[in-house]
Amino acid sequence: xxxxxxxxxxxxxxxxxxxxxxxxxxLVAVTGLFLGPFGWLVLTGLKAPSELxxxxxxxxxAHFEWHNFADAYRLIxxxxxxxxxxxxxxxxxxxxxxxxxxxxxxxxxxxxxxKKTLFGILIGSMMLPQMITLLPTYLIFAKLGMVxxxxxxxxxxxxxxxxxxxxxxxxxxGLPRELEEAAIVDGCGYGGMFWRIFLPQSWPVLSAxxxxxxxxTWGDYIAPQLLLSTDRSTLAVAVMTTYVSSAGTPIxxxxxxxxxxxxxxxxxxxxxxxxxxxxxxxTSGLK
Numbered sequence: 001x002x003x004x005x006x007x008x009x010x011x012x013x014x015x016x017x018x019x020x021x022x023x024x025x026x027l028v029a030v031t032g033l034f035l036g037p038f039g040w041l042v043l044t045g046l047k048a049p050s051e052l053x054x055x056x057x058x059x060x061x062a063h064f065e066w067h068n069f070a071d072a073y074r075l076i077x078x079x080x081x082x083x084x085x086x087x088x089x090x091x092x093x094x095x096x097x098x099x100x101x102x103x104x105x106x107x108x109x110x111x112x113x114x115k116k117t118l119f120g121i122l123i124g125s126m127m128l129p130q131m132i133t134l135l136p137t138y139l140i141f142a143k144l145g146m147v148x149x150x151x152x153x154x155x156x157x158x159x160x161x162x163x164x165x166x167x168x169x170x171x172x173x174g175l176p177r178e179l180e181e182a183a184i185v186d187g188c189g190y191g192g193m194f195w196r197i198f199l200p201q202s203w204p205v206l207s208a209x210x211x212x213x214x215x216x217t218w219g220d221y222i223a224p225q226l227l228l229s230t231d232r233s234t235l236a237v238a239v240m241t242t243y244v245s246s247a248g249t250p251i252x253x254x255x256x257x258x259x260x261x262x263x264x265x266x267x268x269x270x271x272x273x274x275x276x277x278x279x280x281x282x283t284s285g286l287k
Contacts, residue, residue: 081233085218096161099160100209105198126166131222
């Protein structure tokens with residue numbers, strides 16, 4: 001083997017570097033496109049009220065009003081509402097992840113008449129908008145005396161979520177059949193097989209499902225506004241409804257500052273679990 005064959009030709013290296021440059025440029029542009037709204041939110045939170053209605057638009061604040069963040073924090077019981085959101089999101093994300101894993105395991109590894117039909121109905125239910133089921137859901141919880149409690153999120157969590165069931169079903173279906181056969185030979189039932197073998201193998205999907213479910217609940221405005229009183233409500237509702245002037249108009253700069261603080265926990269959750277989140281989405285839904 002010659003030295004020429006071991007080293008790429010200069011032209012090939014140039015093409016490779018050029019391709020990488022184009023790829024990085026596109027990635028930076030797409031990243032900027034997605035970070036643009038968040039950057040504008042931060043800048044809005046640092047502006048004075050007079051700058052918000054200025055024409056032409058003030059892209060940068062004349063003076064950075066850092067006290068807007070402190071004012072937004074003090075104006076409401078920020079930690080109290082954040083605690084409510086954290087409780088609801090954690091309860092729902094934990095329960096729905098486990099219940100969806102159990103249902104996905106059943107669809108992937110068990111056989112029963114009409115299984116494909118049921119799975120098709122489950123996938124089809126993802127097309128139903130939340131607004132369609134909102135009124136019947138409220139009436140059911142009102143009849144059960146669960147309005148102004150956190151029990152609706154417990155029941156929703158135990159009921160699993162179609163999209164998460166799909167992720168787990170695809171992941172479990174891709175595991176080797178030998179795992180199941182070996183467990184049956186050792187006298188392990190399907191319940192023990194799920195908890196001892198399949199669930200520990202699915203940590204990437206568990207991580208992805210938890211992040212998705214947590215984000216759903218943390219960002220939900222409609223259900224808490226409908227089902228919870230002001231004291232039990234979440235940070236999303238408080239941010240959208242509390243920062244208003246005596247005339248009833250929104251205080252936009254304080255609302256933007258509060259929104260930035262509201263988004264930070266979600267970013268932290270994703271940064272902590274991003275490795276499992278990416279791995280879960282890349283290993284599910286491919287089979």
